[in-house]
Amino acid sequence: MRSPRDSATLSAHQQIDRLGGCTEPVRLLGQSTTIDTATGEVLRSYTAADEPTGSLLTACGNRRVSRCPACSRVYAADTFQLIRAGLTGGKNVPDTVRTHPRVFTTLTAPSFGPIHNRPTDAGGALRPCRCGKLHEPADALLGTPLDPKTYDYPGAVLFNAHAGALWARFTIYLRREIAAFGTDAELTDHAVAAYVAKYATKSADSSGALDRALFCRPCQGRGMTLAAHGTPLTCTACGGTGQARPLPRLAVERHVRQMIRTCWELGKRPEFADLKLWKWAHMLGFRGHFSTKSRCYSVTLGALRDDRRAWRTEQARAHAGLPDLDPSTTLVIGHWAYHGSGYSPGAELLAAAVRHRKELERQFTAESGPS
Ligand SMILES: [Zn+2]
Numbered sequence: 001m002r003s004p005r006d007s008a009t010l011s012a013h014q015q016i017d018r019l020g021g022c023t024e025p026v027r028l029l030g031q032s033t034t035i036d037t038a039t040g041e042v043l044r045s046y047t048a049a050d051e052p053t054g055s056l057l058t059a060c061g062n063r064r065v066s067r068c069p070a071c072s073r074v075y076a077a078d079t080f081q082l083i084r085a086g087l088t089g090g091k092n093v094p095d096t097v098r099t100h101p102r103v104f105t106t107l108t109a110p111s112f113g114p115i116h117n118r119p120t121d122a123g124g125a126l127r128p129c130r131c132g133k134l135h136e137p138a139d140a141l142l143g144t145p146l147d148p149k150t151y152d153y154p155g156a157v158l159f160n161a162h163a164g165a166l167w168a169r170f171t172i173y174l175r176r177e178i179a180a181f182g183t184d185a186e187l188t189d190h191a192v193a194a195y196v197a198k199y200a201t202k203s204a205d206s207s208g209a210l211d212r213a214l215f216c217r218p219c220q221g222r223g224m225t226l227a228a229h230g231t232p233l234t235c236t237a238c239g240g241t242g243q244a245r246p247l248p249r250l251a252v253e254r255h256v257r258q259m260i261r262t263c264w265e266l267g268k269r270p271e272f273a274d275l276k277l278w279k280w281a282h283m284l285g286f287r288g289h290f291s292t293k294s295r296c297y298s299v300t301l302g303a304l305r306d307d308r309r310a311w312r313t314e315q316a317r318a319h320a321g322l323p324d325l326d327p328s329t330t331l332v333i334g335h336w337a338y339h340g341s342g343y344s345p346g347a348e349l350l351a352a353a354v355r356h357r358k359e360l361e362r363q364f365t366a367e368s369g370p371s
């Protein structure tokens with residue numbers, strides 16, 4: 001009989017390598033057992049405690065560059081594949097989608113007051129901003145108000161907070177109207193997919209929004225907690241501000257701070273209670289998803305993740321020299337619990353080396369031209 005202990009434990013280096021340089025992996029404790037459904041024999045057993053790091057590490061999967069560059073790149077690449085498959089087929093989407101009519105539309109939010117920008121003349125040459133400067137493309141002033149005192153901050157926050165609902169309404173009407181749109185032969189499928197995928201990770205970070213919620217969790221941003229007899233007490237965690245981190249101390253641009261402050265002020269008004277502006281202040285009021293797609297457009301992100309997981313599992317199985325078990329005659333029973341996040345100091349050194357190597361590989365791929 002096969003020993004129940006013949007697990008596919010990887011070396012610490014292999015385990016970290018498999019995470020692809022993830023910044024803050026999730027540590028899991030638990031075990032899984034593979035059983036032959038006909039005989040009840042334990043074919044394989046895996047215990048996370050046997051791992052050299054003492055737990056099973058899985059990538060965090062965060063979509064934000066500022067939280068995890070490695071995982072956000074995987075998300076952007078998946079988004080690219082999803083959009084490309086919807087335009088040209090592949091990944092179980094038939095090639096005939098190429099013949100479907102398509103529209104590439106850019107929508108612009110309403111203005112809430114003049115902002116610093118990089119205007120161009122009819123010939124495409126750069127003109128000075130209204131402030132008189134020729135802004136560099138990376139200038140932090142770009143997109144921020146020329147005069148913060150007259151800028152419509154409540155309007156901007158409320159637009160963000162309603163963007164999800166506006167978008168849902170827009171897509172309903174768009175489907176009714178779309179038949180009359182023309183085609184733009186200049187845009188290639190690759191260019192469209194690359195353009196959208198680029199914003200899959202850039203949009204939230206480059207707006208200056210923060211990657212963590214700002215409200216105080218013990219009091220849910222109210223600044224007050226209720227004692228046993230319903231007596232309101234000042235929250236001891238935040239000192240009554242409702243903020244987990246004091247707004248004046250946030251390392252953000254002045255414009256972003258004012259957007260956050262406006263979220264806080266509007267969040268106190270009962271008519272805006274359902275917008276949960278405290279909870280979404282770090283997103284400047286926006287609480288929607290980055291992307292929406294109809295069910296039949298293309299492959300799903302979930303299907304791409306499942307394919308990747310299956311491929312990695314197969315690689316690990318082959319690497320460990322374990323037999324290929326028939327899923328129709330075996331049963332996998334697992335018990336898993338969250339143990340923590342991040343690396344131990346030793347593992348962090350290994351992870352840094354993996355990140356460095358991945359970055360070099362990425363630069364090399366980028367320099368050798370489009371794939
Ligand atoms: Zn990660």
Ligand SMILES: [Zn+2]
Pocket residue numbers: 115116117129130131132133135141
């Ligand atoms: Zn300017």
Ligand SMILES: [Zn+2]
Pocket residue numbers: 216217218219220221222223224235236237238239240241242243
């Ligand atoms: Zn509090």
